[in-house]
Amino acid sequence: xxxxxxxxxxxxxxxxxxxxxxxxxxxxxxxxxxxxxxxxxxxxxxxxxxxxxxxxxxxxxxxxxxxxxxxxxxxxxxxxxxxxxxxxxxxxxxxxxxxxxxxxxxxxxxxxxxxxxxxxxxxxxxxxxxxxxxxxxxxxxxxxxxxxxxxxxxxxxxxxxxxxxxxxxxxxxxxxxxxxxxxxxxxxxxxxxxxxxxxxxxxxxxxxxxxxxxxxxxxxxxxxxxxxxxxxxxxxxxxxxxxxxxxxxxxxxxxxxxxxxxxxxxxxxxxxxxxxxxxxxxxxxxxxxxxxxxxxxxxxxxxxxxxxxxxxxx
Amino acid sequence: xxxxxxxxxxxxxxxxxxxxxxxxxxxxxxxxxxxxxxxxxxxxxxxxxxxxxxxxxxxxxxxxxxxxxxxxxxxxxxxxxxxxxxxxxxxxxxxxxxxxxxxxxxxxxxxxxxxxxxxxxxxxxxxxxxxxxxxxxxxxxxxxxxxxxxxxxxxxxxxxxxxxxxxxxxxxxxxxxxxxxxxxxxxxxxxxxxxxxxxxxxxxxxxxxxxxxxxxxxxxxxxxxxxxxxxxxxxxxxxxxxxxxxxxxxxxxxxxxxxxxxxxxxxxxxxxxxxxxxxxxxxxxxxxxxxxxxxxxxxxxxxxxxxxxxxxxx
Amino acid sequence: xxxxxxxxxxxxxxxxxxxxxxxxxxxxxxxxxxxxxxxxxxxxxxxxxxxxxxxxxxxxxxxxxxxxxxxxxxxxxxxxxxxxxxxxxxxxxxxxxxxxxxxxxxxxxxxxxxxxxxxxxxxxxxxxxxxxxxxxxxxxxxxxxxxxxxxxxxxxxxxxxxxxxxxxxxxxxxxxxxxxxxxxxxxxxxxxxxxxxxxxxxxxxxxxxxxxxxxxxxxxxxxxxxxxxxxxxxxxxxxxxxxxxxxxxxxxxxxxxxxxxxxxxxxxxxxxxxxxxxxxxxxxxxxxxxxxxxxxxxxxxxxxxxxxxxxxxx
Numbered sequence: 001x002x003x004x005x006x007x008x009x010x011x012x013x014x015x016x017x018x019x020x021x022x023x024x025x026x027x028x029x030x031x032x033x034x035x036x037x038x039x040x041x042x043x044x045x046x047x048x049x050x051x052x053x054x055x056x057x058x059x060x061x062x063x064x065x066x067x068x069x070x071x072x073x074x075x076x077x078x079x080x081x082x083x084x085x086x087x088x089x090x091x092x093x094x095x096x097x098x099x100x101x102x103x104x105x106x107x108x109x110x111x112x113x114x115x116x117x118x119x120x121x122x123x124x125x126x127x128x129x130x131x132x133x134x135x136x137x138x139x140x141x142x143x144x145x146x147x148x149x150x151x152x153x154x155x156x157x158x159x160x161x162x163x164x165x166x167x168x169x170x171x172x173x174x175x176x177x178x179x180x181x182x183x184x185x186x187x188x189x190x191x192x193x194x195x196x197x198x199x200x201x202x203x204x205x206x207x208x209x210x211x212x213x214x215x216x217x218x219x220x221x222x223x224x225x226x227x228x229x230x231x232x233x234x235x236x237x238x239x240x241x242x243x244x245x246x247x248x249x250x251x252x253x254x255x256x257x258x259x260x261x262x263x264x265x266x267x268x269x270x271x272x273x274x275x276x277x278x279x280x281x282x283x284x285x286x287x288x289x290x291x292x293x294x295x296x297x298x299x300x301x302x303x304x305x306x307x308x309x310x311x312x313x314x
Numbered sequence: 315x316x317x318x319x320x321x322x323x324x325x326x327x328x329x330x331x332x333x334x335x336x337x338x339x340x341x342x343x344x345x346x347x348x349x350x351x352x353x354x355x356x357x358x359x360x361x362x363x364x365x366x367x368x369x370x371x372x373x374x375x376x377x378x379x380x381x382x383x384x385x386x387x388x389x390x391x392x393x394x395x396x397x398x399x400x401x402x403x404x405x406x407x408x409x410x411x412x413x414x415x416x417x418x419x420x421x422x423x424x425x426x427x428x429x430x431x432x433x434x435x436x437x438x439x440x441x442x443x444x445x446x447x448x449x450x451x452x453x454x455x456x457x458x459x460x461x462x463x464x465x466x467x468x469x470x471x472x473x474x475x476x477x478x479x480x481x482x483x484x485x486x487x488x489x490x491x492x493x494x495x496x497x498x499x500x501x502x503x504x505x506x507x508x509x510x511x512x513x514x515x516x517x518x519x520x521x522x523x524x525x526x527x528x529x530x531x532x533x534x535x536x537x538x539x540x541x542x543x544x545x546x547x548x549x550x551x552x553x554x555x556x557x558x559x560x561x562x563x564x565x566x567x568x569x570x571x572x573x574x575x576x577x578x579x580x581x582x583x584x585x586x587x588x589x590x591x592x593x594x595x596x597x598x599x600x601x602x603x604x605x606x607x608x609x610x611x612x613x614x615x616x617x618x619x620x621x622x623x624x625x626x627x628x
Numbered sequence: 629x630x631x632x633x634x635x636x637x638x639x640x641x642x643x644x645x646x647x648x649x650x651x652x653x654x655x656x657x658x659x660x661x662x663x664x665x666x667x668x669x670x671x672x673x674x675x676x677x678x679x680x681x682x683x684x685x686x687x688x689x690x691x692x693x694x695x696x697x698x699x700x701x702x703x704x705x706x707x708x709x710x711x712x713x714x715x716x717x718x719x720x721x722x723x724x725x726x727x728x729x730x731x732x733x734x735x736x737x738x739x740x741x742x743x744x745x746x747x748x749x750x751x752x753x754x755x756x757x758x759x760x761x762x763x764x765x766x767x768x769x770x771x772x773x774x775x776x777x778x779x780x781x782x783x784x785x786x787x788x789x790x791x792x793x794x795x796x797x798x799x800x801x802x803x804x805x806x807x808x809x810x811x812x813x814x815x816x817x818x819x820x821x822x823x824x825x826x827x828x829x830x831x832x833x834x835x836x837x838x839x840x841x842x843x844x845x846x847x848x849x850x851x852x853x854x855x856x857x858x859x860x861x862x863x864x865x866x867x868x869x870x871x872x873x874x875x876x877x878x879x880x881x882x883x884x885x886x887x888x889x890x891x892x893x894x895x896x897x898x899x900x901x902x903x904x905x906x907x908x909x910x911x912x913x914x915x916x917x918x919x920x921x922x923x924x925x926x927x928x929x930x931x932x933x934x935x936x937x938x939x940x941x942x
Contacts, residue, residue, distance in 0.1 A: 020649035057580035059851070090760055092415065098428045098446060099430045099431065099449055100428060100430065100431075101431070110478050114726045114728060116726070116727045116728065116748070117727065117728075117729070117730040117748060118432060118448035118450075118730075118746060118748055118764075120430070120431060120432055120450065120467070132726060134727065134766070134787070135515075135727055135748035135766045136432075136450055136468070136746075136748065136764055136782070136784075138448065138449045138468060138478040138507075140448055140467070142371055150788075152784070152787040152788065153748070153768075153784040153787060154450070154468055154508070154764070154766060154782055154822070156450075156466070156467040156468050156507040156508060156529075159448070159466040159506060159507040159529065160464075160465060160466065162506060162528040162529070162546065162547065164420070164525070164526055164544070171539070172524075172542045172560050173502075173524050173542055173543075174524065174526050174544060175544060176504065176526075177370065188801075190804065192787060192790060192824065193766075193784040193787040193824040194468070194508065194530075194782070194784060194822055194844075195825055196507040196508055196529035196530055196547075198529070203588075203853075210800075210801050210802065212790070212792055212804075213800050214790040214846075215784075215787065215790070215824035215826070215846050216508075216822075216844060216864075217529060218528075218530050218547040218822055218847050219563075220546055222546070223824075227800070228799075228800045228801055228802060230792070230802060232790065233790065233824075233846040233848070233864050233866075234566050234846055234864045234882075236530075236547050236548045236549070236566050238546075238547075238565060245800070246800050250881050251864050251866060251884075252566070252864050252880070252882045252900075254548075254565050254566045254583055254584050256565075256583060256626065269882055269884060269900060269902070270882050270900040270914055272566075272583060272584040274583070277658050284913075286584055289611075297615060297616070297618075298915075300615070300618040300622075301615060301620060301925060301928070301929060303618070303622070304618065304770070304923070304925075304928040304929065304932065304935070305928060306930070307621060307622060307625055307935060308620070308928075308935060310625045310626075310628045311625055311628065311935055311938045311939055312938075314938045314939065370848055384737045411762060412742045412744070412746065413762065413763055414742060414744065414745070415743040415745070416746075432746060432761035432764075434744070434745060434746055434764065434781070447733045450746075450764055450782070452762065452763045452781035452782060452821075453763055454781075468764070468782060468822070470764075470780070470782050470821040470822060470843075471781040473781060473821040473843065474778075474780065475761070476820060476840070476842040476843070476860065476861065478840055478858070485856075486838075486855070486856045486873070486874050487816075487838050487856055488838065488856060488858060490722040490818065490840075508782070508844075510820065510821040510822055510843035510844055510861075530822075530844060530881075532842075532843050532844050532861040532862055534861070548862070550797060550861050550862045550879050552843075552860075552861075552879060566880070567830050568862075568879050568897055568898050569701055570897060572877075586880075586897060586898040588897070594657060594819070600898055600913075601926075611929060611930070611932075614929070614932040614933060614936075615932065617932070617936070618932065620938055621932070621935060621936060623942075624939045624942045625939055625942065
């Protein structure tokens with residue numbers, strides 16, 4: 001999320017009641033969690049496992065719960081609970097808006113776009129030209145939809161990220177990360193019925209130009225789907241995934257978080273993908289592997305009884 | 315389901331046109347199918363495979379299609395079709411109510427709760443304080459929602475159980491079991507978009523305090539999810555499952571009916587769980603096993619060609 | 629799709645600006661894509677891989693991009709882009725209708741049928757007697773629903789087929805095939821919450837009498853489900869599948885396109901079915917095989933370490 005105007009480290013530290021380590025004159029221009037962080041951003045880190053990555057990231061201002069020498073060009077703000085401080089800043093700059101009104105403010109709808117009855121459109125949504133939005137679609141606030149986009153009945157665009165901080169003291173609980181990102185749907189996309197495309201935690205979830213999505217597909221926060229991809233029914237894609245252009249995912253495929261599926265890759269039905277896949281190949285199985293190897297493996301498994309016959313008397 | 319007041323066996327037998335075996339002065343205080351049955355309840359059994367279990371259950375009044383000596387403290391009511399007699403009683407004490415009116419009767423909504431436009435709330439629903447209910451959510455009759463609950467767009471709470479009696483004469487057909495249970499959602503739960511949480515057949519489907527559920531998750535009738543569980547997108551949980559506290563189910567996991575997942579168990583993405591799992595371990599695969607064994611198994615399968623090289627000349 | 633009246637090949641060729649090869653006096657009575665084609669139909673073919681099948685099909689008029697001698701009784705119409713010419717004809721005879729009005733024209737609703745608030749019903753829909761249609765259901769235009777049908781909240785009946793023509797020049801894109809088919813739901817069907825049942829591309833998607841479907845199930849275009857089938861939650865069935873009578877599909881099963889599942893087959897949870905299955909057997913796994921073989925295979929895999937012990941010193 002970009003800030004409306006640069007904000008000084010001094011102001012931020014006062015707001016979250018933290019102590020500045022480093023240059024108090026530094027200015028922040030955005031807020032982003034660590035996966036999306038850019039130069040100028042405020043980010044946070046609260047676990048020793050990630051201190052190094054955070055200190056080496058592009059972030060300019062880091063909310064942190066342990067003192068370090070600030071790296072060149074970065075300012076640290078020492079706070080007791082960086083997660084809460086981060087959420088507090090997000091809420092300040094992205095005030096909570098609940099869809100209480102049927103006709104939201106500041107919605108832009110392009111020429112030739114047709115909106116069916118019983119569609120809900122949140123605040124600050126932009127929809128391009130010649131789109132078809134079928135009944136019972138929900139579009140949460142701040143989402144951006146291009147031209148010639150078709151969205152079938154019931155699809156939900158822009159619900160909150162499934163992203164929580166686990167606390168185990170004083171009791172086991174999950175604390176919600178506040179989502180301030182958007183969904184951006186480019187031109188010529190078609191989305192089937194009852195899909196769910198979550199907004200970014202702090203950046204954008206993007207569906208690239210010309211991509212076609214079947215029914216009941218889930219796409220997680222901050223995931224970026226390339227151009228002209230084909231995503232069949234009931235596929236699930238976790239958060240912060242990159243799907244490059246012209247990828248085909250067949251029905252019920254599952255893609256784990258934080259990975260990349262290369263250009264023109266094809267993943268066959270029901271496959272599970274726990275790690276990145278190179279482009280240009282066909283994959284299947286769990287864990288998904290190149291189809292030609294996986295098919296051989298299936299054939300080998302069927303030969304175990306034959307092997308047993310050879311060795312049982314040894 | 316509790317009855318509004320105790321009902322005599324005499325009245326019940328007259329109502330379902332059955333014959334009393336045992337104490338006609340006995341009183342029933344509830345109606346429950348065999349998985350949920352408590353002392354005081356009316357239940358039913360119609361297959362020899364289950365006679366023994368039913369006669370040994372906690373039920374006080376048993377609708378049955380074969381004569382037995384009633385066990386101590388139980389009364390049997392002999393009827394031709396116990397399933398239909400049971401459904402007939404359920405319908406009498408839980409009259410069918412169809413959501414024909416936009417503003418249902420006897421709905422209680424707590425202070426600070428915000429309900430978006432295009433939400434449907436059925437009769438006798440209770441919603442606690444400071445909840446957020448997003449557009450196109452449907453809450454069927456009699457469901458109970460606690461405080462600080464967030465329900466994202468399109469989610470359906472309390473549809474009927476997927477529970478039918480199969481008949482094969484005179485023709486193959488499935489006869490609907492009438493659901494009279496509820497969904498109970500405890501405090502601090504968040505539920506994503508387009509989830510479906512079915513009501514109990516006769517008891518409650520429960521989502522425990524602080525549990526967080528992602529999009530497109532299905533939870534079957536009479537299933538009980540513990541506290542502070544994490545359930546990722548597209549997970550499917552069948553009926554009458556017990557998920558203990560602090561369980562994590564990753565994306566697209568499937569859990570079969572009538573089993574228990576122990577406290578703090580973690581089930582990795584796409585796993586299929588056909589039998590109960592002990593707590594405190596990580597599982598994956600189909601059928602789901604402890605991850606460390608399953609990973610070894612995957613490695614062994616890849617070594618079959620090597621084994622073949624050793625034995626092919628034998 | 630049947631045409632409102634027979635149309636001459638001469639008119640069709642003029643409309644799509646093509647050249648007639650064969651009998652110009654021939655008449656067409658329907659339009660269907662190659663999977664659904666009947667005598668009297670216009671169909672199309674645009675790839676050498678399918679020329680032979682198209683020329684041997686039941687079609688009477690074939691839009692084609694290469695000249696052949698027309699087989700007896702068939703007329704070819706030579707056009708540059710048969711896919712576009714076909715879509716152009718479909719759109720002419722099945723004009724696009726977007727659900728812009730809450731109360732659509734020419735809707736027939738039978739006696740005793742109850743429609744909840746916030747249901748959307750498209751043009752020319754027919755609903756039989758004594759049905760229950762719960763909130764937020766969407767029924768697209770031209771769908772036919774029988775008597776005693778129950779449709780739970782949010783289900784979408786009749787969205788467009790997921791069917792595109794891939795073009796790779798001048799750029800990679802997917803061009804939408806226009807769906808002109810319907811969904812036909814026979815008597816006594818119950819459909820859970822948030823299912824998606826797509827309309828046929830040119831024929832009917834059919835749910836047979838007495839079939840019961842759980843929540844979040846996807847059924848693709850032109851698929852035909854038999855009578856008294858049981859389909860559990862989150863099952864996905866691709867397009868042009870035939871499911872015969874009394875089939876049971878347990879949770880999260882996936883069925884690939886263009887295949888047949890035989891009468892009384894049972895497919896266990898999470899199985900993936902890439903090819904047709906004979907009736908009367910129980911199947912599981914991916915690829916789904918008879919359960920008794922698959923169980924033995926799982927047992928054999930667990931014996932690989934034992935085999936290794938026997939051969940490791942060879």
